[in-house]
Amino acid sequence: MRKIILFLLLLGLIFILGCQGQDSGGDGGFPGFGGGKKSTSYFGGKADGLEIKFLNLQPPEILREEQDFTIGLELVNNGQCDVNGQLCVRDALSDVFGGVQDSCQDINLKAIEDVNGQVIKDSRNLYFRTNSYHDIGRELNTQILAKAVYHCDFVSGPQLCVKPVIEENENLCKSMESISGKELKARSAPITISKVDKEIVPESNGVRLIATITLNKMSKGQASFGTDSGNADFNKGSPIFIGVEYQGFGEMRCNELEGNILYWKSKDTNKIVQCELELEQIDLIENPLNIKLAYDYEVTETKQVTIKQKLGNTQTGFS
16 A cells, blocks of 8 residues: 555656646747746737937036037837948037037947747937037027937737538637737837738638738837938838738738838828638648838937026027
8 A cells, every 4th residue: 555655756856847847838929038837938019119318417407508418329129130231420509609510420229029928129329419609699599309220020929720511610710800919920110010900701702811900119119211212211100121921822912002011201100901812722831921011210319408508608590
C-alpha cells in the first residue's frame, strides 16, 4: 500500500511540473518579439508613435533681448515601427529679429521591444543652439516649433478562417465576425489597424471573402507628404500605401484606393477600406490576412516664449 501511495504522489508531481512547463511557453509572438507567458508582443493596434517634449528651461518661457539660449528636446518612440527621418526647429517671428533660424537634425530611434515581458522604448535628447533676439522694440511673444517627419512601414493583421459552406461549423469558423484587441495582431503605430470585420459570402463556385479594415490615427500629428512633395495634390490628402493579401491566395481588391494608395486628409481620424477575394474549391482554412502599410508621418510640438526688452533699451523702432 505504501508503494502505491508513493507512486501516485510521484505521478502527481510529474503532472504538475509538466503543466508548469507548458504555461511558461510562448504564444507564438509577433515577428521580432520574444515569447513567454507575460509577453506583451501584441500591443493591440494602439495608434501611437514618436513623442516630442521640450526639456525644462530649454528654452525658458521668458527671454531677455540679446540673451543666448538652447532648445532641448526629448524624443521617445512609443510605436512598433522604427523612426527614421528628420526633426527641424524654427520660431514664428520674422528673421529680422534673430532668434531661431530653421535648423534640422536626422533622427533614428528603434521600435519598442518586448524583452521578457518588459516594454523597452528607445529615446534620446536633441539640442539646437540658437541666436539671441534683438531689435524687438517692445515685448513680443513667439512660438518655438519642433517638427519631426519620419517613415513608417510594416505588415500586420489577424488570421481569418474561411470555410466552403457558410451555414456549417459556426462554432469552429464564424461566417461573420469582428476582430479587435490581441486577436487583431496589429502593431502600435501612428496610423494602424484598429479593427477587421470579416464576412464570408457564398458564390456559385466557392465563396467570397470580404475584409472591412478600420484604420485609426494617433491624436497628435498627421500623415505627411514627406520631403518629396513637388507633385503632391494637397486637395486629396497625404498618400498612404496599403496592400492587402490573404496569404496563399493572393492580393485582395480594395475600394477607396487609387492603385494601392489611400489618401488621408489632416482632419481624418480614421478610414475604412473594404477588400474582397473570390476563393474556389477550398476546405476549412485559417490563413493570415497580411495588411501592409507604408507612409510618412509628421508630429509638431510647440512652446510659447515671451521676449522682454533688454533693461535700459526703450527704443520703439520708429524713426
